[in-house]
Amino acid sequence: MSGDHNTDDSGPAARVKALEALLTEKGLIDPAAIDAIVDTYETRVGPRNGARVVAKAWTDLTYRKRLLADATSAVAELGFAGPEGGHLVAVENTDRVHNLVVCTLCSCYPWPVLGLPPVWYKSFAYRSRAVSDPRGVLQDFGLELPRDAEVRVWDSSAEIRYLVIPQRPKGTARMSEDELATIVTRDSMVGVAKVEAPRA
């Protein structure tokens, strides 16, 4: 999706290239380490981690309690920790309460369990409307909630990040924890979608 405007010298692609060359020359960064970080965040750290946390919370009541009491420790039990992973709070959706996560300031997001945030999460439209019109935002995502359901909006910050535990869909009683992890989506853990049972 890189536009033509990125090809001239003042475009961001050229500026990053120049910056990387300069920092490498000064010995401040290592291009191989840069490659490794890119690979990590493009392919290894992502919402599959959070999906495993949710699947475990659905199938193991004591784990669910630990997750709600201290999410940072509970996700570390599964090996998920790292930058932007501290001060994690898990909030659970119920029939009556739906949780929605935003970062109105910029882009705070729990990297170890969800990876890097999607483009829409960082957009002005989402950040400004998630607080002022959460139901409208949810409708944009195709999610209609019952009128009597309460919508709780959680504004992330450097101090605290949120993971939504979506409701386990009906018709999944026979699924194993591993199978359940495959149906939990990133959007459901930010609170802009529900988890759907797989079609039989």
Next chain:
Amino acid sequence: MSDAALDKLIDAARLDPDHVFSAPWEARAFAIALQLSGSGHFTWDEFRDRLIAEVRESDRIRARDGTSDHGEYYDHFLHALEKLLEEKGIVDVF
């Protein structure tokens, strides 16, 4: 009430749910910032403060002009990184 700009970004995410960077330079800029903070040239909090300032300025202009954004987050990210490196005397980018 629907928001056309948000709808477009949601549609793009549906087509490619795993995509977190829109162009290779965004990934490089992110990784450079993370490596420099990891090796102690600045803290991530220091970087985040600059990023928030860039985003806030852009929000202010959008609110004033009634315009939408289309995913320019990494432009703000790169500006924040350049300014911080300049402030710290790490490189002279301007």
